[in-house]
Amino acid sequence: MQRHDAPLDSGLSTLAILLLVTCHSSMVQTMESKAQKKWAMVVDLDRCTGCEACVVACHAENNIPTVGEEQAAMGRAMHWMRVERYYQGDFPNVRVKFIPVFCQQCDAAPCEPVCPTYASYHTAEGLNGQVYNRCIGTRYCANACPYNVRFFNFYNPVWEKPLHLQLNPDVSVREVGVMEKCTFCVQRIKAAEITAKADKRELKDGDVQPACAQSCPPKALVFGDLNDPTSEVSRLAGSNRATRLLEELGTKPKVIYLQRESWGDGKES
Amino acid sequence: MLSGSQSRWIVIFVAACALVFLIYVGRADTRSPRADEDTRARVSPVFTPAHRSVLDAVRDFFNRRPVPVQPLAFTHKVHLANGMHCTDCHTAVEAAPVAGIPGVELCMTCHQMIAADKPEIKKLAAYQKRGEDIPWQRVYAFSPTVHVKFNHAPHIRAGVECKTCHGDMTQQTVAVRAVDLNMGYCVNCHRQKQASTDCITCHY
Secondary structure, rough: HHHHHHHHHHHHHHHHHHHHHHHHHHHHHHHHHHHOOOOEEEOOOOOOOOOOOHHHHHHHOOOOOOOOOHHHHOOOOOOOOOOEEEEEEEOOEEEEEEEEEEEOOOOOOOOOOOOOOOEEEOOOOEEEEEEEOOOOOOHHHHHHHHOEEEEEOOOOOOOOHHHHOOOOOOOOOOOOOOOOOOOOOOHHHHHHHHHHHHHOOOOOOOOOOHHHHOOOOOOOEEEEEOOOOOOOHHHHHHHOOOOOHHHHHHOOOOEEEEOOOOOOOOOOO | OOOOOHHHHHHHHHHHHHHHHHHHHHHHOOHHHHHHHHHHHHHEEEEEEOOOOOHHHHHHHHOOHHHHHHHHOOOHHHHHHHOEEEEEEHHHHOOOOOOOOHHHHHHHHOOOOOOOOOOHHHHHHHHHHHHHOOOOOOOOOOOOHHOEOOOOOHHHOOOOHHHHHOOOOHHHHHHHOOOOOOHHHHHHHHHHHOOOHHHHHHHO
16 A cells, blocks of 8 residues: 555655745745835955955944954854955966855845744845844754855854944844844835935935945945846846856845856966 | 652742742832943943843843833923923924934023923023933833834824824823833734834834
8 A cells, every 4th residue: 555655645745845836936926026126236346355344334334243263263253244265376376356245135045944933034125034033043044044144143242341332223233042144234225215205205226325335445336226227236237247156056146246257267367 | 759748849839939039020120220221331341232130131021121210300291281292392203213302402492481490490400500411211112132123203204193102191291101012012003004014124
């Protein structure tokens, strides 16, 4: 009997999975079509000088604590944004490439389905929301994230007084046991939306700027709405230099990297 | 092994301890939060979002907060009865996240002349003379652990009346927490007005 049931079982489960997948993708599609905005960031790697002004700005804007040397050595350093360094060629003919990496706000985010409490969820505007209140600290999302951009609060963050006076009142200070990550400066998005509504107008391209994009000296970071075909982000995303990080994983990231040549060819240009 | 009666007594003892603890926690704390902050500042050279003690954490969990003691016996009732409006003093409410508490200078524009002989107004005048601001205590505030970012302006623009969240101020002297602003209260109103109930509308 068992042997006869097995193909039926596997057939049924395949059917169920197919059904689930179609349901999910159609849900995602309806959500996308309803959404008015699709926030995205373009990172021009040919412009990035690796100055890390974005990293500093991000720390200041989002109340990101520093964990100290000991914790950092254990891999618990928290930087919502980091600038990765890659060397090409041997000394003295060496070239350095910088890649600013932060939450890619994936459309098919691996962090979302693994969260047992829906603390990590997809908003109608396509952001990967992180609700600190819901987070119970399972850290599944950080394990699922292929970009390594989610950070866990192993301890309550600490600021030497009077440094606590520079904390941004528009952003929560996360406590021990919750996961955090780049939010695309959602507090700035919300503030811009409220201002635009008060002025009875639509959001314009450039109204919203995350702290990193605002502080970038060579303007390598551009933020905007992908659903608006006239936006700077849409224009740059259509460039033939456009690529995305770990695209082959199918995460559909909303951070677009621009570069002249592909990675790992080892050729000098 | 413990006998049946012994273990029963242990259970009763533990339950009694828990009861005493909860009663102690449940008592409204009437200490001024300012005094608390001063002690904390002396004790710790760092800032952290952690609760100062287990007791504080339990209090926060049960939503018991200190009853603020205001430095002046301000009365909303009298001001409103004399035909003033909320926005006359809370000037920023239509444009900013916080409604704003008037500075001593704004109070004194009227009280230079009006009721200048009353003892509380004399205290007010003394603040102005010393060039100090009045150390008002916060009445409504979200606990930092709930990660709520509230903005007054869009609520006022959407036609939400002040009394929806602050109670009938014409009957209050110093402001009291007349409405329990929990998430259910907010979400109910958001649903009725078809405002967004997305998590990151308020929590970020």
